[in-house]
Amino acid sequence: MSADLHCHSTCSDGTETPATLMQLAIDAGLSGLSITDHDTVAAYGDAFTLAAEKNLTLITGVEFSAGLNGTSVHILAYAFNPHHPLIVQLCNRHIERRQKRNAEIIELLRKHDMPLDKHDILRPRNGFSPDAVGRPHIAEAMVRKGFVKDLQEAFKKHIGDGKPCFAPGERFTVQETLDVIHQANGVAILAHPQLIERRKIVRELLEMEFDGLEAYYALFTGNNVDRWVQLAKERDWLITGGSDFHGTIKPHIRLGSSRTPQETVDFLLSVQKQNLQQIPS
Numbered sequence: 001m002s003a004d005l006h007c008h009s010t011c012s013d014g015t016e017t018p019a020t021l022m023q024l025a026i027d028a029g030l031s032g033l034s035i036t037d038h039d040t041v042a043a044y045g046d047a048f049t050l051a052a053e054k055n056l057t058l059i060t061g062v063e064f065s066a067g068l069n070g071t072s073v074h075i076l077a078y079a080f081n082p083h084h085p086l087i088v089q090l091c092n093r094h095i096e097r098r099q100k101r102n103a104e105i106i107e108l109l110r111k112h113d114m115p116l117d118k119h120d121i122l123r124p125r126n127g128f129s130p131d132a133v134g135r136p137h138i139a140e141a142m143v144r145k146g147f148v149k150d151l152q153e154a155f156k157k158h159i160g161d162g163k164p165c166f167a168p169g170e171r172f173t174v175q176e177t178l179d180v181i182h183q184a185n186g187v188a189i190l191a192h193p194q195l196i197e198r199r200k201i202v203r204e205l206l207e208m209e210f211d212g213l214e215a216y217y218a219l220f221t222g223n224n225v226d227r228w229v230q231l232a233k234e235r236d237w238l239i240t241g242g243s244d245f246h247g248t249i250k251p252h253i254r255l256g257s258s259r260t261p262q263e264t265v266d267f268l269l270s271v272q273k274q275n276l277q278q279i280p281s
């Protein structure tokens, strides 16, 4: 089993549909995959039927956005039942949060002479309309309007964290996100801890009730990885790995470029088996 447990589809800010992601996984020689869209489980509509046809092992996943003392923290949830009402409810709250936050960003862009129409942002990709609309969708609309030359410029100058047209919106806490994942019998993993710049935040997170951390992550190699593996082992936590593939909006990342250890995959599959058998109430 060779599994990439972190990628995004057209249901959030990836450019490939869930079906294409599954084919790309096969082409990359993967036997396991989790589609971890930002704040939505829409990819899991008919994904299991498709995966079975392709002989691909699929693990349910979602990457929840959360915050701790003003710092953005991403939490990967795995192996839950995608129909679990608490998971569905948290995703719906995120969709609402995103709608409000995106409207604030659009208003700021208008004030900075970069007017966008709502329809510019909701444009479908590969025939699919996103469920969780994010800043990459706004950035792409800015490129189409000629306000910036590429996505990098949009983030760097205008809508990246702390930039003039950035609005953080409402933030859900790490604690409430962990509570929802655990109440739904899912597994909670701290996503790409390497990207969290504030050491104090990392220290606090390492004291919280995560089940594991994402030590293997596309952009980081060498000693960094060893450090995260060590920190996970000290806590008896699971170790996961994933590419964070987004398709053509992040062309430097290949699907399958980081993978999850076999023992973690086995554990997640056993949890998932139980969760999928239960009818959520």
Ligand code: AMP
Pocket (backbone or CB within 6 Å): 013, 038, 065, 133, 134, 135, 136, 151, 152, 155, 156, 246, 249
């Ligand atoms: P949001 O979840 O709407 O706040 O948007 C954050 C997403 O924007 C991240 O998950 C990344 O996929 C994407 N992103 C962040 N920085 C950049 C960048 N410089 N270029 C392209 N995409 C980016």
Ligand code: FE
Pocket (backbone or CB within 6 Å): 008, 013, 038, 246
């Ligand atoms: Fe993203």
Ligand code: FE
Pocket (backbone or CB within 6 Å): 063, 074, 191, 192
């Ligand atoms: Fe992330």
Ligand code: ZN
Pocket (backbone or CB within 6 Å): 006, 007, 008, 063, 244
């Ligand atoms: Zn991601």
